[in-house]
Amino acid sequence: MRPCTTVMHLLLRCMRGCGRHSRNRMPRILRQLVSYIKLIFKSLYFNSLTNSEVVLDCILEPVFWTVEVVTRWFGMVFVFLVVALTSSVVFIAYVCLLPLVLQTYSTGWMMWHICYGNWILVMIVFHYYKATNTPPGYPPKMKNEVPFVSFCKKCVIPKPARSHHCGICKTCILKMDHHCPWLNNCVGHYNHRYFFSFCLFLTLGCMYCSISGRDLFIDAYNSIDEISQPPYTYKDRMFHKSVIYMWVLTSTVSVALGSLTLWHALLITRGETSIERHINNKEAKRLAKRGKVYRNPFSYGKLNNWKVFFGVEKRSHWLTRVLLPSGHTPYGDGLTWDIYPLKKNMMPV
Ligand SMILES: [Zn+2]
Ligand SMILES: [Zn+2]
Numbered sequence: 630m631r632p633c634t635t636v637m638h639l640l641l642r643c644m645r646g647c648g649r650h651s652r653n654r655m656p657r658i659l660r661q662l663v664s665y666i667k668l669i670f671k672s673l674y675f676n677s678l679t680n681s682e683v684v685l686d687c688i689l690e691p692v693f694w695t696v697e698v699v700t701r702w703f704g705m706v707f708v709f710l711v712v713a714l715t716s717s718v719v720f721i722a723y724v725c726l727l728p729l730v731l732q733t734y735s736t737g738w739m740m741w742h743i744c745y746g747n748w749i750l751v752m753i754v755f756h757y758y759k760a761t762n763t764p765p766g767y768p769p770k771m772k773n774e775v776p777f778v779s780f781c782k783k784c785v786i787p788k789p790a791r792s793h794h795c796g797i798c799k800t801c802i803l804k805m806d807h808h809c810p811w812l813n814n815c816v817g818h819y820n821h822r823y824f825f826s827f828c829l830f831l832t833l834g835c836m837y838c839s840i841s842g843r844d845l846f847i848d849a850y851n852s853i854d855e856i857s858q859p860p861y862t863y864k865d866r867m868f869h870k871s872v873i874y875m876w877v878l879t880s881t882v883s884v885a886l887g888s889l890t891l892w893h894a895l896l897i898t899r900g901e902t903s904i905e906r907h908i909n910n911k912e913a914k915r916l917a918k919r920g921k922v923y924r925n926p927f928s929y930g931k932l933n934n935w936k937v938f939f940g941v942e943k944r945s946h947w948l949t950r951v952l953l954p955s956g957h958t959p960y961g962d963g964l965t966w967d968i969y970p971l972k973k974n975m976m977p978v
Contacts, residue, residue, distance in 0.1 A: 765817025900928030
């Protein structure tokens with residue numbers, strides 16, 4: 630009995646020893662393994678500058694990427710839509726409405742409709758062509774003396790004041806306003822005026838069609854129920870449908886594009902671009918907390934901002950450079966924005 634008891638005693642001690650031994654060793658190995666995995670995982674994304682904004686940007690990156698790719702690929706489709714819709718309205722105006730104007734209106738009204746309608750059409754076509762075909766302006770890629778305010782991480786070049794990177798064009802743009810899918814081009818320093826004039830004249834053209842075609846639209850709309858009845862021929866039906874299509878399209882565009890044009894007019898009055906509006910708002914709030922007032926360094930006063938925007942140096946320029954097609958280049962090179970460009974004694978307000 631005694632040897633048996635001794636063996637049992639030794640076995641128990643051994644098992645207890647092994648248990649104690651493995652308890653000590655295994656967790657340490659596991660702990661090391663887990664900490665290695667953690668270290669490898671953290672090394673994949675660790676950045677001492679990471680904050681909630683960076684994390685949010687990373688999460689939204691696929692969304693931005695999709696929007697950029699879709700906008701890039703559908704750029705020509707949007708341009709085709711603008712050309713097709715505008716052409717359809719012009720076609721209806723010439724084929725359906727012009728004969729009516731020539732038959733029924735007095736000579737004075739007839740001249741007004743022909744002159745105003747064609748002037749608006751010329752302005753729309755000219756500014757759309759220029760807005761889509763004029764490069765917005767790019768900062769120099771080579772080493773230069775231009776003062777810069779920040780650095781573009783994507784282009785790896787210094788960014789002059791008011792320049793921003795466009796993810797769709799994949800380059801930095803001088804005085805960038807926004808990337809316009811309807812132009813398939815960025816709106817920047819060299820084509821901002823063409824973009825605004827296009828919006829303005831297209832709104833005026835749509836308002837003109839909407840107001841002058843209102844009575845015809847009401848007649849056409851009221852006759853929808855009887856449109857298939859004998860007094861109406863195929864030509865009449867097509868006329869009614871064309872008038873309804875034109876009125877609905879031009880009225881909708883008048884409201885939508887009119888609001889956008891008003892918004893841009895407000896920005897031009899303030900001497901801001903769409904991007905700067907957000908930056909300036911943030912800056913104004915930040916300074917307001919400190920009891921200070923923010924002043925936009927690129928604003929020269931309301932009227933002067935418009936003069937700079939349209940390149941108006943003398944009174945006659947309001948006619949030749951604003952109300953008639955003009956291909957003059959904007960003030961400055963879009964790189965430096967030191968002084969008011971028209972009169973040197975007037976400093977930015
Ligand atoms: Zn860039
Ligand atoms: Zn762009």
